[in-house]
Amino acid sequence: MSRSTGRRLGRAGIRDVAAAAGVSITTVSDALNGKGRLPDATRSHVREVADRLGYRPSAAARTLRTGKSGLIGLTVTTYGDEPFTFTEFPYFAEMARAATSAALARGYALVILPATSRHDVWSNVALDGTVVIDPADGDPVVTELVRHGLPVVSDGRPGGSLPVTGWVDNDHEAAVLGLLDHLAAAGARRIGLLTGTTTDTYTRLSTTAYLQWCERVGQDPVYESYPAHDPCAGAVAADRLLARPDRPDAVYGLFDPNGTDLLAAARRYGLRVPDDLLLVCCSESTVYATTEPPITTLSLKPRRIGTAVVQILIDAIEGLATEGPVEQVIPTDLIVRTSSQRRSPRTTVSPPRGPAGD
Amino acid sequence: MSRSTGRRLGRAGIRDVAAAAGVSITTVSDALNGKGRLPDATRSHVREVADRLGYRPSAAARTLRTGKSGLIGLTVTTYGDEPFTFTEFPYFAEMARAATSAALARGYALVILPATSRHDVWSNVALDGTVVIDPADGDPVVTELVRHGLPVVSDGRPGGSLPVTGWVDNDHEAAVLGLLDHLAAAGARRIGLLTGTTTDTYTRLSTTAYLQWCERVGQDPVYESYPAHDPCAGAVAADRLLARPDRPDAVYGLFDPNGTDLLAAARRYGLRVPDDLLLVCCSESTVYATTEPPITTLSLKPRRIGTAVVQILIDAIEGLATEGPVEQVIPTDLIVRTSSQRRSPRTTVSPPRGPAGD
DNA sequence: TGCCGGAGGAGGAACATTTCTGCATGGTGA
DNA sequence: TCACCATGCAGAAATGTTCCTCCTCCGGCA
Numbered sequence: 001m002s003r004s005t006g007r008r009l010g011r012a013g014i015r016d017v018a019a020a021a022g023v024s025i026t027t028v029s030d031a032l033n034g035k036g037r038l039p040d041a042t043r044s045h046v047r048e049v050a051d052r053l054g055y056r057p058s059a060a061a062r063t064l065r066t067g068k069s070g071l072i073g074l075t076v077t078t079y080g081d082e083p084f085t086f087t088e089f090p091y092f093a094e095m096a097r098a099a100t101s102a103a104l105a106r107g108y109a110l111v112i113l114p115a116t117s118r119h120d121v122w123s124n125v126a127l128d129g130t131v132v133i134d135p136a137d138g139d140p141v142v143t144e145l146v147r148h149g150l151p152v153v154s155d156g157r158p159g160g161s162l163p164v165t166g167w168v169d170n171d172h173e174a175a176v177l178g179l180l181d182h183l184a185a186a187g188a189r190r191i192g193l194l195t196g197t198t199t200d201t202y203t204r205l206s207t208t209a210y211l212q213w214c215e216r217v218g219q220d221p222v223y224e225s226y227p228a229h230d231p232c233a234g235a236v237a238a239d240r241l242l243a244r245p246d247r248p249d250a251v252y253g254l255f256d257p258n259g260t261d262l263l264a265a266a267r268r269y270g271l272r273v274p275d276d277l278l279l280v281c282c283s284e285s286t287v288y289a290t291t292e293p294p295i296t297t298l299s300l301k302p303r304r305i306g307t308a309v310v311q312i313l314i315d316a317i318e319g320l321a322t323e324g325p326v327e328q329v330i331p332t333d334l335i336v337r338t339s340s341q342r343r344s345p346r347t348t349v350s351p352p353r354g355p356a357g358d
Numbered sequence: 359m360s361r362s363t364g365r366r367l368g369r370a371g372i373r374d375v376a377a378a379a380g381v382s383i384t385t386v387s388d389a390l391n392g393k394g395r396l397p398d399a400t401r402s403h404v405r406e407v408a409d410r411l412g413y414r415p416s417a418a419a420r421t422l423r424t425g426k427s428g429l430i431g432l433t434v435t436t437y438g439d440e441p442f443t444f445t446e447f448p449y450f451a452e453m454a455r456a457a458t459s460a461a462l463a464r465g466y467a468l469v470i471l472p473a474t475s476r477h478d479v480w481s482n483v484a485l486d487g488t489v490v491i492d493p494a495d496g497d498p499v500v501t502e503l504v505r506h507g508l509p510v511v512s513d514g515r516p517g518g519s520l521p522v523t524g525w526v527d528n529d530h531e532a533a534v535l536g537l538l539d540h541l542a543a544a545g546a547r548r549i550g551l552l553t554g555t556t557t558d559t560y561t562r563l564s565t566t567a568y569l570q571w572c573e574r575v576g577q578d579p580v581y582e583s584y585p586a587h588d589p590c591a592g593a594v595a596a597d598r599l600l601a602r603p604d605r606p607d608a609v610y611g612l613f614d615p616n617g618t619d620l621l622a623a624a625r626r627y628g629l630r631v632p633d634d635l636l637l638v639c640c641s642e643s644t645v646y647a648t649t650e651p652p653i654t655t656l657s658l659k660p661r662r663i664g665t666a667v668v669q670i671l672i673d674a675i676e677g678l679a680t681e682g683p684v685e686q687v688i689p690t691d692l693i694v695r696t697s698s699q700r701r702s703p704r705t706t707v708s709p710p711r712g713p714a715g716d
Numbered sequence: 717t718g719c720c721g722g723a724g725g726a727g728g729a730a731c732a733t734t735t736c737t738g739c740a741t742g743g744t745g746a
Numbered sequence: 747t748c749a750c751c752a753t754g755c756a757g758a759a760a761t762g763t764t765c766c767t768c769c770t771c772c773g774g775c776a
Contacts (some may be wrong), residue, residue: 011506011507011763013761013763014762014763014764015762016425023726024725024726024727025726025727025728025762025763025764026384026725026726026727026728026764027724027726028764029763029764029765030725030764030765033764033767035764036722036724036725036765037722037723037724037725038723038725039409039724040725042725053482054505054506055737056506057762057763058422058482058484058761058762058763059427059481059482059483059484060419060421060422060427060484060761060763061418061422061761061763061764062482062733062761062762062763062764063418063421063484063731063763064416064418064419064422064730064731064732064733064762064763064764064766065730065731065762065764065765066731066763067731069417069418069483070479070482070483071469071483094453100470104472104479106636107478107482108479109469109470109471109479109483110469110470111429111467111468111469111470111480112467112468112469112470113462113467114462120465121428121462121465121466121467123414123415123417124417124420124465124467125417125427125428125467126416126417126418126421126427127428131417147412148369148414149369175717176745210578217775231644257644257645260648260649261648263648263650264648264650285645286589286615287615287618287643287645288595290618290619290621290622291618291649292621292625292650292748310368325666336389345768371731371733371735372733373732381755381756382755382757383732383733383734383756383757383758384734384735384755384756384757384758385755385756387733387734387735388735388755389734389745391734393734393735394735394754395752395753395754395755396753396754396755397753397754400754400755415733416731416732416733417732418731418732419731419732419733420732420733420734420735421733421762422731422733422734422760422761422762422763423732423733423734423735423759423760423761424730424733424734424761425761450719534728600774684774
């Protein structure tokens with residue numbers, strides 16, 4: 001009545017399509033969604049009318065009715081005061097990109113949300129589930145989400161027994177141990193570590209693995225920590241590490257920019273890489289392939305992680321649930337380049353504890 | 359009747375809060391949204407009951423009723439076959455990060471969407487507006503969005519008179535001209551260009567500006583093009599450029615990784631930077647501060663652009679519209695480092711057209 | 717002729733809000 | 747004392763879908 005067609009404001013609704021096609025609303029819905037029992041003639045007719053009217057179903061109404069929004073939250077716990085470390089390191093950027101692609105391939109879109117508990121935003125968007133990158137122990141946002149029955153999958157094994165739906169992570173201990181063995185095999189006698197002051201799982205696990213390794217081989221730990229979100233602090237810490245009296249002859253840097261920082265510091269102290277100093281850092285960046293010399297990097301495979309996280313989450317959303325949380329470990333990848341090539345084949349097994357300089 | 363409280367499935371609704379608080383649905387809505395005329399006593403009582411019940415308003419229902427979702431789309435037109443160049447270059451990553459922050463600060467969340475016209479995803483999410491990064495001329499997605507009455511703001515001046523709500527861009531011509539002048543002032547006699555084969559606005563404007571400049575100073579253009587999305591191609595192109603018989607004595611690289619690629623190529627040919635070769639590239643990466651030597655970069659200020667784009671878009675969404683499209687030009691920033699420092703002060707004004715190799 | 721069954725489609729409830737309208741109630745000025 | 751108004755709140759429409767239920771044909775068969 002009086003609104004059968006050409007409503008004055010707003011876009012065409014399913015009602016208008018029904019009127020224009022001379023069928024009922026139900027029939028339009030069924031025809032467009034491939035449901036119900038309709039002859040192909042009706043189906044195509046309805047589709048054509050809908051097209052002609054430029055009809056787009058209202059996502060809000062559909063979500064309200066079905067309870068599914070097709071939206072997945074993506075959250076990065078912030079290290080510093082910046083709201084988003086999101087792209088601080090290439091790792092996050094790559095991971096987010098892979099997650100976005102994977103979600104899209106299954107018909108979902110990603111919404112980027114702050115880890116801070118700003119209620120207004122979180123409750124203003126209807127999410128079907130959430131991906132959390134590196135949640136802190138007992139993260140309030142995560143517990144809140146789970147309490148409301150939303151599936152949550154985390155990148156990084158959650159601490160504090162967070163009740164997540166699943167998680168994906170590397171085996172950081174194994175990665176660090178393997179990498180240190182690689183350096184030792186290349187002739188390193190005293191391996192230093194450039195690490196972070198933050199308490200996230202990655203930093204913690206990597207550091208303890210380093211300390212373990214040191215204990216095992218009987219080397220005194222040599223490391224410097226800095227707030228990982230501050231690039232300048234990284235350069236300073238790299239410098240401090242090489243300025244120490246017990247200067248290491250090999251260094252592993254936990255964060256992406258450490259490679260260039262360490263290289264610059266080495267240059268300042270006249271240390272040749274890899275002759276005087278072996279270098280490895282954890283990075284997803286390709287710049288290390290063309291530095292002078294090229295630097296060995298440890299890749300955490302963010303693409304595989306991002307994809308895996310999203311698959312697990314969507315499986316959970318769509319009820320393809322398994323018993324208990326899904327846990328998946330992605331192998332890391334050590335890309336060996338010049339900076340960690342053995343400097344002379346026969347120094348491999350020499351004992352540690354030589355004095356500092358060279 | 360029979361459902362006043364403790365509904366068996368789903369979460370508490372506004373109805374349940376109303377029943378529990380002994381007031382009407384209207385009163386709950388008003389109390390929670392700060393509307394209507396209610397004494398503070400009622401307001402706080404309702405709020406408390408809602409808290410106790412863990413009530414979260416349904417975003418879908420609110421969106422349906424109000425027509426506003428608080429969601430903004432973010433789209434990057436894809437260069438290659440990868441669905442997202444999203445983080446291919448630090449520029450995009452930084453821009454996206456800034457946009458996300460700015461949107462959040464005003465109560466909106468960003469949804470990352472593919473530029474391809476995959477209908478299902480675009481129409482499955484209720485957007486209040488969209489940010490488009492570097493739209494192609496006559497982009498079908500953009501025209502479709504505009505046709506449906508959605509505000510669209512683009513990063514990059516849209517070609518083909520796309521009917522966008524507004525755009526933000528750098529003055530790429532001015533940036534390139536200024537940069538080439540800088541190189542010439544530093545003693546460059548033959549400036550080469552590393553550019554892309556893609557037809558996006560940035561590449562096109564920068565390249566034509568280069569050609570203009572060459573014509574103006576009477577230098578033969580020396581450039582190599584490659585598909586910007588392929589990092590290996592970049593290294594190869596850099597090598598080709600320096601292998602030419604008419605080898606340039608200064609190079610500007612349009613894309614982020616060009617700096618390291620060119621540096622590596624220069625090393626292969628035994629060219630010292632900046633003595634034999636001046637180098638500038640367009641990059642947002644901080645690695646160029648610590649390369650050997652540090653490389654001069656042109657920053658496009660992605661953070662300012664991301665912020666500006668979102669502000670304009672949200673202003674449009676909220677009806678703070680101005681007449682006609684909003685256009686905003688963000689100045690670029692040339693960060694001068696060693697790689698483009700004048701090699702000898704007095705060659706500044708020497709005429710062009712000297713034969714090739716210095 | 718009467719009944720049955722299936723194909724095709726219509727009606728309408730439900731989803732959870734917001735918001736317009738309107739109804740009491742009690743105080744106040746004339 | 748009465749009209750009037752501000753205050754505090756409730757009722758119900760409207761938003762655009764989906765989907766469950768049901769109705770109406772119409773042909774076939776006994």
